[in-house]
Amino acid sequence: MNPLIRRGIRERLRPKNLVASGLFSIIACATLYLASFFDGMQQVIPANESESGLPELISMPVNGAREAFTVLLVLQGFFLMFLGTGRVASVTAEEKEAGLLDYQRMTPMNPFSKILGYLFGLPAREYFMFLLTLPFLLHCMVVGKIPLLNLLQLYAVFFCSVILYHLTAHVIGLVVPKPRAASWVARLAVLGLYVFLPVLGQAGISFLSFLTILPTYFGKIVPHLLAEGTNILGPFERQVVAFWQEIPFFTYQVSPTTFTFVMQGLILLALFATAYRKWRLDSLPAFSKPMGIGLFGILQILLLGSLWPFFSQGEASGLLGQSLQLDPTKVGLPDQLKNDSLPSISMIVVQSTFFLLNLASLLLLINVCCPDPHRQLKGRQRSGRLGMNRVPVLADEAPGGLFVGALVCISTVVYAVLHLLAVSSETVQSVAPSAQSVLLPGLVLLFTALALRAAREQWFNLGFWGFVGLLWLTPMLACLVLAVADFLGNSQLMLNIASLSPLTFFPQLMVFLAPNIFPEPNPLINLSTSIKIGVITSALLATFLSITLFRTLKK
């Protein structure tokens, strides 16, 4: 057995721990499960349907078990996903600070074995508590007549998600310097990555929805949890179940379970690679440059695959996608909303989400992979010592110019493909067939990335994040103040200021480039002015920061 798993069992499952946690688990599970079981079991037969002619209360254990299933699943999730995740993050960070991680780092065990040891050893007690809920699950399956195959699919995805959350927590514990913060940062990261980010899946980027167990739960389990005798889903459940039945990806249809495994597998791979690097040497950045490019490439393929049906046939996925479909007659929208601008609005929403995701990924990768002044100095001194003229381009210490260029190229090419797909499509009419529609966003993305890279490489964390906060968030706050003061009177000024932040510039640009949505001249606002301000500012900023970086490097 892995010594670290054995250590977890020894530390956390001594007899007194077994008794205490076991009792807690059984009592909590029995209370919640039985309460919902008995509640769901009671069924009232209306007077007109009963033999006696009076309303009757009958007992239907099958319905009780089906109702109790979700409660049981939530409790199991609480044990493993909430308690377990916090435990992995806080202990990893505590041991890192105390130096215990260094002891383990020095042992000749393979880093993968160490990662597995931490993943399964630290939450040993939580796994034990989960184990004690299994008899209830068995009861639920037998009495509720839930198909075993569907349950197996759900629990395979459940465990994949648990490992994903625990690995996220472990990596955060390895990266976040303060142990007290790590536990909560990990929980917040898990919430953000696997609860809030999937919401973007509803904006047409379906792959983001598959970071949780929800697609499999709704797609495979919910149809089997209906009360016996009723086969009607509520309107929300019907939409959700339909959404998660088959996933359009490029021109294929993929099952939600397979898609969830692929998505979570890719993230697990990235997290494993990060943890591996951190276990080898704490001072290494989380990703190497080739790894950063690889991850970005995978993200772009997923974006391309998810958006392919939308750009080629105008078929949006997700709840928002459905309400904003290019063919409004397909959904039951109110008549007043069915107008000609709807296809363009949905296109703008999807395009803006595409660029916002790209911006977020660029920010993360530039922050991790571009060397700060310390690392660059180390690289230059080492290469000088080794008699090399320059630091190898893909080394962690190498300047990130080419890296950033590669990322922007990949992103622009993907957008160009989507654009061409829309232009060549017969059903999609909401994209202007001009080169400007691709070149302008690509150029601004390049300027933004170059400015970020220059800031990262010449300033330390405070300077870098200060710069990002100032440029990306302050214009939005200023717009908020102006909007409250006088929305109509300040509208042009607000647009001009908003164009300074990449977060608000791209939606503006998408509106500007969309045909027939915002015909100019407009009496209130002039979008071309704000777009010019945004492009010129980003170009100037990138040039200025690159020059100052060049001067710093020369010194």
Add this chain to the structure above:
Amino acid sequence: MIEVKGLKLHYGDFVALNQLTFSVNPGSIYGLIGPNGAGKTSAIKAIATLLEPTFGDILVEGISALHQPERVRGVLGYMPDFPPIYENLKVWEFCDLFAQAYGLSGEEKQAKVLQSLHATGLKEQMHDLCKTLSRGMRQRALLAKTLVHDPSVLLLDEPAANLDPKSRIDLRNILKKLAGEGKTILISSHILSEIEDTCDSLGFMRDGSMALSGTLDEISRQKDRAVHLKIHLLEPYPALREVISKIPSLSQFEETATCKTKFRVSLDGGEKEATQALAKLVETGIPVSEFICQKPRVEELFLELESASKERGES
């Protein structure tokens, strides 16, 4: 064997180690001394492959710690300063964890765990939880964990800190025994008397570089520091000054008491010159009752070095 060659380590602009060079031979105990911030812990961590040096080379048992850190880790035993411990494990479980992590199994693992617990005097406490141990006992438990895979090179950062005198003596004896078994031991410490009693060779670090390195005698010579001889006579011998003036290795004759029987002279040279001087005195018929070669104390050398570097800094 540890060989550190031209090691440089930066924390950003700050140079933690600057062209650090020294070596530790098998079977010897090498002590790193220096003020706070001199770079002792950084040097030990770099050798332990926990810090990545900017450049330079570190060879442990002939293996490069920079290029093959995984191989080097297998032969190293490392004990950090402020050593932490797994509070909820029993002492034997703590050692067992690391024995298994180092690839030991079955009876060999059990034997090594017991051996390391025995060597550190923890056999009676082996079933106690680590959190119930006293500070000295915890230090021993860590040493036991460090020794469990029988490493040939030991890196001990402040091993005697927080230990009571009895525990220090025990630790010293354990280390001497290990050195006697051929292990290479590198220690850093603030406790100069401890270093003096335990180590064969010393390295004085200052601002990330090695100011002086070698055995105490070698360092004294490097510092151009005379060794003093303490000579006590049974009875006064009036011609002593004259006899001493004729021995070339002796100088600076001075009386240390009014009774005319206690003297101190400077010796130019080492043990060989001291032996020759004693032979000459006895041969002349001088009634020597005590002849002591007074080596410089580590504390004196340290203070001398400190004040010299302070003067350099001021000038």
